[in-house]
Every structure is written in C-alpha cells, then in structure tokens.
Amino acid sequence: MQGVRIQQEMSLFEKLNILSDAAKYDVACTSSGTDRRGDGKGIGNCKAAGICHSFSADGRCISLLKILFTNECIFDCKYCINRASNDVKRASFTPDEVCRLTIEFYRRNYIEGLFLSSGVLKSPDYTMRLIYETLWKLRQEYHFQGYIHVKAIPGASQELIQMTGFLADRMSVNLELPTAESLRKLAPHKSRKNILGPMRLVQNKREENKQEIAVYKHAPRFVPAGQSTQMIIGATPESDYQIIHVAESLYQKFQLKRVFYSAFIHVNEDASLPARTDEGPPLLREHRLYQADWLLRYYHFSASELLSEKQPNFNVLLDPKCDWAIRHLEWFPVEVNRADYQVLLRVPGIGYTSARRIVKARKFGSLDFEDLRKMGVVLKRALYFITCKGRMMYPVKMEQDYILRNILDPREKLPGGLGEMGYRQLSLFDDVNFREVKAE
Amino acid sequence: MLKRRFICTDTTIGILSAIYDAWKMDRTDTEAGIPLWGTVQHEMFCEYYEVEENERKAGAVRKLIRERLGKQAYSDISYAILSKDEDKGTAILQTMVAARELADSHRIMEHLSHPAVRRVFEMSRNVGREAHYWEEFLRFREMKPKILYAEITPQNQVLPAIADHFADRFPLEDFVIYDKNHASYMIHPRQKKWMFMTDHEQKWEAAKELSEEEEAWCTLWKGFRKSISIKDRENKKLQTQNMPLRYRGDMPEYGKS
Structure with a gap:
C-alpha cells in the first residue's frame, strides 16, 4: 500500500534548519586545495589555503553552506539520523533555493561556497541528477565561481558522476566504516564495491584530466581540489591500527586529498550499535587519529611505524609524534644545524614549516635556541630532542621516563574526553575498583 | 659619528621616502633608523632629518626592492609596512642594508638569524595573519x-x-x-x-x-x-x-x- 503523506508548504527557514541539521554529521567542511581567480564576469574565487568564515558552538569551522539536498532516504544505515526507518521531519530543496541561498550567503561573506550532500531520493541516479542540475544552475546561470564540495552518491551511474565532477571543486564518497564487514552490518544498502567504484572513477578521471590540461590549458577541470572521504570512529570495534592502515592505503592507492574521521555520535537506538554511555563521542580518539593522519601526509611517517599489532591503539596522554620520539630515543638528540630535513620533521615541536625555515636559515650562519623560538619551533617539546651547536638547552637525561614526566605538563589542557581524569584526593573509603583493573 | 634618524609619517609613501633618503646618504649604515612622527624618542648623538615625502621616491624604492631583493622580500616588506609596530621603518631599512652583504640578495628573507630580517618576517607574518582573519570574519x-x-x-x-x-x-x-x-x-x-x-x-x-x-x-x-x-x-x-x-x-x- 502506498503511504499517504500530508505535507504543508514549508518556509525556506524551516527547510534550511532541517536540511543543515541533517547534514551536520558530515565532518568535511574544508574549502582548500584549489586556487582560482574570478574571471570578472561572475561572483567568487577560491584560495588554496581555504577560508573559514565562522565557528559553530562545537568549535568546528563553518566554511561552506553544508546542507543536504533532501533528507528523504530509501537507505537504512543504522548510524544515520536520516535512515528510512526513522520518523524525522523530511524536506527537500529546489535547485533554485540552493542557488539563491549560496549566492546571498556568499555575497555577505558568510561562506566560502557550497557543500551539497543528499539522502537517496527514489534512486541513486535520480538523486545524483538533481545534484547535477543544481550545480549546473549555480555555475552557469548564477555564475558562481566559489568552492563547491559535492558528494557522489554510492550506486549512481558513472556518467552522472563524471558530469558532476566537472562542476565541482572537490568530490567525496564516504567510506563510512573502516572495514567491509562493519559496513555490511551497519549499512546494509551500501557495499564496499559501490563506494570504492566511484572513488576509483574520480581518481582515473582526474589523471586523465591532468593530461588534457597539460595539452589544452583551458580544458575544463575535473575535481581540481581532489577527493576526500570519511570514516565513523567508534561505532565498530576496529583498532586505531586498522583505521590508520586503511587511511594510509587510501592515500597511496586512491590518491585521496583527505580522510576525515568522525567520532560516532549516538543518534539512533539500534541493537547493532554500541550501547549508549555517558562519555559522549570519542573525541580524543578522533583527535589522535587526525594527528596521526597529519604525520602520514606531511611528515613521511608510515602507519606501521606509529602503531603495530602489539600496540594497536594510540597513547591517550601523548600525541603520536611525541609518543614515537620517546619510543625511539636512539635517534636523538639531533643537531639542528646539521640534521637532514627528514630528520628535523621527526622532532616533536618542529613542524614542516619551521623545518623548512631552519634548513634555509642555517645556510647563513648557525642557529641558536632563540632563533628557533622566533621561527616558530615549540621549544617546550623540542628541547629534549635537539642540540644547537652541540649543546642542549638544559641538561636533560635521555631516559624515556624522565622525558615523559617532564613533557606531560599538568597545566596543559588535554584535549576533551580526558577532562574527568584530573587530580583527586584519595580517601580510605573510596571504592576505586582495583580488582576489576587487575582482572584486565 | 652621529647616528642618522629619518623622521617620516606612518604611511607607505612616508616610510619608502625615508628609506630613499637614508639609502641615498649611506647604504652601508647599519646604525641608521626611521622613527615615525609622533613616536620619536630623542636620543643623544643623533642627527635628525625630516623626510620630504613623495611618490617619486617611493616608486624608486619599490623598484629597488623588487629588483634587488626579489618577489618574496617585496611581498614581506609590503606587508611589514602596514604593521602596527613603530620599528617597522628601521627594520625594513636594515634588512635592505643586510641584503647587500649576501652573495644572492634574493634570499634575504631566509636569513632569519639576522635581527632586522627577523623583525620584518615577524611583522609580515602578523599582518598576514590579521588580514586573513578579516578575510574570514x-x-x-x-x-x-x-x-x-x-x-x-x-x-x-x-x-x-x-x-x-x-x-x-x-x-x-x-x-x-x-x-x-x-x-x-x-x-x-x-x-x-x-x-x-x-x-x-x-x-x-x-x-x-x-x-x-x-x-x-x-x-x-x-x-x-x-x-x-x-x-x-x-x-x-x-x-x-x-x-x-x-x-x-x-x-x-x-x-x-
């Protein structure tokens, strides 16, 4: 029997509220990766570094108008608020509404562009076509030259994805969960094949497009800012080691620009999801994964250096780079005035920008700690691992425990999630549950 | 020898004109300074010059910087001129003086252990950051x-x-x-x-x-x-x-x- 739906006309305000609320669990909101000046005939340009225009109450950046085209969905993914079996208010934009919103927000410098995702309305192809239409309108009729990030709908035809790719700056297909098995369990309508297919397509098309551009300078660009993906962290039992391995192979085999990690947030009750706790989403874990992700992309680390089967999860107390350095003291201390760029990159407290500055500046004369500080090196961390002109900053014992104790500054705020750990007066009558700890 | 001070207004043309005058008088003078009107601290053993500011002088210095110090330094210096800090004129002048000592003067902004270069770098970074913030907000x-x-x-x-x-x-x-x-x-x-x-x-x-x-x-x-x-x-x-x-x-x- 056909369901009967009674729907009232909704105001734009209401629609925007529903469809941005539904899109908020998608974490990617970057506007980076491509530089494009305006051609003087439309509105907008792009900056490679990306621009955040505001920050919401959760501290996340608002760079793009992040909305779903519709939150009606025929899929029933267990973790998703918009799953078919949920009773939530449903709404859909029209292409013109999306265009008007984007342009008017952009003119006021509220946003850097559009992030358009969608629930699956009727069929993947039908939805993808709607998205394509919207982007086409925005680019051709409204002459919008700002940033567009668009989702490829899993299961949509190759042709539609290709056509859309020529209008967007970045495209992403969500991997959703790190392993095929978890995906089968929590997202029964999606399959690994359906997700990796479009990913490979975008990759190949981008390669092809590069050749075209080399020959014809003004050939249309296909997804110039590259593609990204996201995984949900903590909904399924994978270890950090597995996750970071998946990320690494995505970077290597699919040439992704970014992998995003999204701490699992309880929005649905379902037997196959982890039980609800009071701890909130695993934000610290997410944070550590992002730190490690940076090490993979910018610091020439490999996943197997950071973690192993034996040590499958990241240290809660230390960032992965510090953790690695303390476990590899045989590398240190390094002499800043002589060490290779690659070696400098491995020193906690030295980022890739300061490493580059050091390599250039030391050609003009040897550097001292004060010079390093002015260049942006965080000496508080670096001082255990470096020498300048053969001297360390302070006398330091090259011992794991000693460094660990000193580098953990009690005043330093640990990233959220660890907040409950603080100092507490022990009393004789506390039941701290030592037995349980021992049993583990 | 008396130290030379070239006083100018806090404008791009003012500072560039002061650099022009200082450069013309002695381009090896590592003691010369450029204080801004209203913030001049009178020191002993100093000669003070009031700078006559005009677009011709500024243009000449712009050309000099672009040609001798290259693009990177030009953009850093253009940002540093917009800085809120009072020592900006002096830092830029001394950066230019220091560049003369280098075999390849285009690399001057990499010479971060030189105090004047470092100041220009810091000011340029500070202005750049604030400009980026305003582009955002x-x-x-x-x-x-x-x-x-x-x-x-x-x-x-x-x-x-x-x-x-x-x-x-x-x-x-x-x-x-x-x-x-x-x-x-x-x-x-x-x-x-x-x-x-x-x-x-x-x-x-x-x-x-x-x-x-x-x-x-x-x-x-x-x-x-x-x-x-x-x-x-x-x-x-x-x-x-x-x-x-x-x-x-x-x-x-x-x-x-």
Whole structure:
C-alpha cells in the first residue's frame, strides 16, 4: 500500500534548519586545495589555503553552506539520523533555493561556497541528477565561481558522476566504516564495491584530466581540489591500527586529498550499535587519529611505524609524534644545524614549516635556541630532542621516563574526553575498583 | 659619528621616502633608523632629518626592492609596512642594508638569524595573519541601493592587504569596506578599479539604511549557524580560540537585532 503523506508548504527557514541539521554529521567542511581567480564576469574565487568564515558552538569551522539536498532516504544505515526507518521531519530543496541561498550567503561573506550532500531520493541516479542540475544552475546561470564540495552518491551511474565532477571543486564518497564487514552490518544498502567504484572513477578521471590540461590549458577541470572521504570512529570495534592502515592505503592507492574521521555520535537506538554511555563521542580518539593522519601526509611517517599489532591503539596522554620520539630515543638528540630535513620533521615541536625555515636559515650562519623560538619551533617539546651547536638547552637525561614526566605538563589542557581524569584526593573509603583493573 | 634618524609619517609613501633618503646618504649604515612622527624618542648623538615625502621616491624604492631583493622580500616588506609596530621603518631599512652583504640578495628573507630580517618576517607574518582573519570574519550588509557595506577594526592597517581579495571576488558588486581604527575606506564600484579614501579627504556618506531583504538573510544565517552545531561536541573554548572575540564586533550573528 502506498503511504499517504500530508505535507504543508514549508518556509525556506524551516527547510534550511532541517536540511543543515541533517547534514551536520558530515565532518568535511574544508574549502582548500584549489586556487582560482574570478574571471570578472561572475561572483567568487577560491584560495588554496581555504577560508573559514565562522565557528559553530562545537568549535568546528563553518566554511561552506553544508546542507543536504533532501533528507528523504530509501537507505537504512543504522548510524544515520536520516535512515528510512526513522520518523524525522523530511524536506527537500529546489535547485533554485540552493542557488539563491549560496549566492546571498556568499555575497555577505558568510561562506566560502557550497557543500551539497543528499539522502537517496527514489534512486541513486535520480538523486545524483538533481545534484547535477543544481550545480549546473549555480555555475552557469548564477555564475558562481566559489568552492563547491559535492558528494557522489554510492550506486549512481558513472556518467552522472563524471558530469558532476566537472562542476565541482572537490568530490567525496564516504567510506563510512573502516572495514567491509562493519559496513555490511551497519549499512546494509551500501557495499564496499559501490563506494570504492566511484572513488576509483574520480581518481582515473582526474589523471586523465591532468593530461588534457597539460595539452589544452583551458580544458575544463575535473575535481581540481581532489577527493576526500570519511570514516565513523567508534561505532565498530576496529583498532586505531586498522583505521590508520586503511587511511594510509587510501592515500597511496586512491590518491585521496583527505580522510576525515568522525567520532560516532549516538543518534539512533539500534541493537547493532554500541550501547549508549555517558562519555559522549570519542573525541580524543578522533583527535589522535587526525594527528596521526597529519604525520602520514606531511611528515613521511608510515602507519606501521606509529602503531603495530602489539600496540594497536594510540597513547591517550601523548600525541603520536611525541609518543614515537620517546619510543625511539636512539635517534636523538639531533643537531639542528646539521640534521637532514627528514630528520628535523621527526622532532616533536618542529613542524614542516619551521623545518623548512631552519634548513634555509642555517645556510647563513648557525642557529641558536632563540632563533628557533622566533621561527616558530615549540621549544617546550623540542628541547629534549635537539642540540644547537652541540649543546642542549638544559641538561636533560635521555631516559624515556624522565622525558615523559617532564613533557606531560599538568597545566596543559588535554584535549576533551580526558577532562574527568584530573587530580583527586584519595580517601580510605573510596571504592576505586582495583580488582576489576587487575582482572584486565 | 652621529647616528642618522629619518623622521617620516606612518604611511607607505612616508616610510619608502625615508628609506630613499637614508639609502641615498649611506647604504652601508647599519646604525641608521626611521622613527615615525609622533613616536620619536630623542636620543643623544643623533642627527635628525625630516623626510620630504613623495611618490617619486617611493616608486624608486619599490623598484629597488623588487629588483634587488626579489618577489618574496617585496611581498614581506609590503606587508611589514602596514604593521602596527613603530620599528617597522628601521627594520625594513636594515634588512635592505643586510641584503647587500649576501652573495644572492634574493634570499634575504631566509636569513632569519639576522635581527632586522627577523623583525620584518615577524611583522609580515602578523599582518598576514590579521588580514586573513578579516578575510574570514568581515561581514557585508546590503544597504538600500544594493550596496554592500562592511566595517572592520584591525590593529594593523590591513585594508590594502585584503582589497585585492574582495575586488577579485565581487567584481560585479558595488561595495565599501571601512576601517574604523585607521579611518580609511576601500571603495569598489562595480566593474571598476577600487580606490582608497581617508576620512580627511572626504567623508563618505554611507547609505545607512539596510535593504529590505537584509534582515531575512541574516536570520537564515543565524538559524543555519545554530542548527549546524553538534550538541554532543559543544566546546565554546575552542570556538573562542578559533574566532577571537575582537573580530566579532560587527558580525550579524552576534548582533543585537
């Protein structure tokens, strides 16, 4: 029997509220990766570094108008608020509404562009076509030259994805969960094949497009800012080691620009999801994964250096780079005035920008700690691992425990999630549950 | 020998003219300095020169910097000139003096262990950062005859640093950006070259009446900002860290209405 739906006309305000609320669990909101000046005939340009225009109450950046085209969905993914079996208010934009919103927000410098995702309305192809239409309108009729990030709908035809790719700056297909098995369990309508297919397509098309551009300078660009993906962290039992391995192979085999990690947030009750706790989403874990992700992309680390089967999860107390350095003291201390760029990159407290500055500046004369500080090196961390002109900053014992104790500054705020750990007066009558700890 | 001091106004032309005079007198003088009018601290054993400022001198110095020091240094120095710090003239001059000692003067900005170069680098970085913040957090309002109007309150004189960005972004819009702290306007007429104006030259009469639709779009934006936030992850401290309070003054999302 056909369901009967009674729907009232909704105001734009209401629609925007529903469809941005539904899109908020998608974490990617970057506007980076491509530089494009305006051609003087439309509105907008792009900056490679990306621009955040505001920050919401959760501290996340608002760079793009992040909305779903519709939150009606025929899929029933267990973790998703918009799953078919949920009773939530449903709404859909029209292409013109999306265009008007984007342009008017952009003119006021509220946003850097559009992030358009969608629930699956009727069929993947039908939805993808709607998205394509919207982007086409925005680019051709409204002459919008700002940033567009668009989702490829899993299961949509190759042709539609290709056509859309020529209008967007970045495209992403969500991997959703790190392993095929978890995906089968929590997202029964999606399959690994359906997700990796479009990913490979975008990759190949981008390669092809590069050749075209080399020959014809003004050939249309296909997804110039590259593609990204996201995984949900903590909904399924994978270890950090597995996750970071998946990320690494995505970077290597699919040439992704970014992998995003999204701490699992309880929005649905379902037997196959982890039980609800009071701890909130695993934000610290997410944070550590992002730190490690940076090490993979910018610091020439490999996943197997950071973690192993034996040590499958990241240290809660230390960032992965510090953790690695303390476990590899045989590398240190390094002499800043002589060490290779690659070696400098491995020193906690030295980022890739300061490493580059050091390599250039030391050609003009040897550097001292004060010079390093002015260049942006965080000496508080670096001082255990470096020498300048053969001297360390302070006398330091090259011992794991000693460094660990000193580098953990009690005043330093640990990233959220660890907040409950603080100092507490022990009393004789506390039941701290030592037995349980021992049993583990 | 007496130390030379070239006093000039806190403007791009002023500072470049002072550099011109100092350079002409002695380009190896590592003691020469450029104080700004109003902040001059009288020192002993100093000779003071009042700089006659003009566009010809400034142009010559610009050309000199571009040719001798290269693109990177030129862009760093252009930013440093906009800095709020008083020692900017001296730091730039001494950077140029130091560059003469290098075999390849184009690499001067890499010579970060030199104190003057480091100052220029720091000031340029500071101005660049603030300019980027204003590119992010500046907000336009649509006024009655469809003009976009924004006000900013920067510490450095960032207007020249952000002008190109907005002109490139909105070629078909009439818009005005007003720097309240330094009393200067950037005025961009649709499809024309933009220009600067200061309060002294002419009081720009902004149409102070909002357009009819302005309120509605602002409300939509506020609603969006609220609904995009995830309750379980709320973190006001992080928000403030990323979006410092001093930029929020003119944001409609923090406005009263």
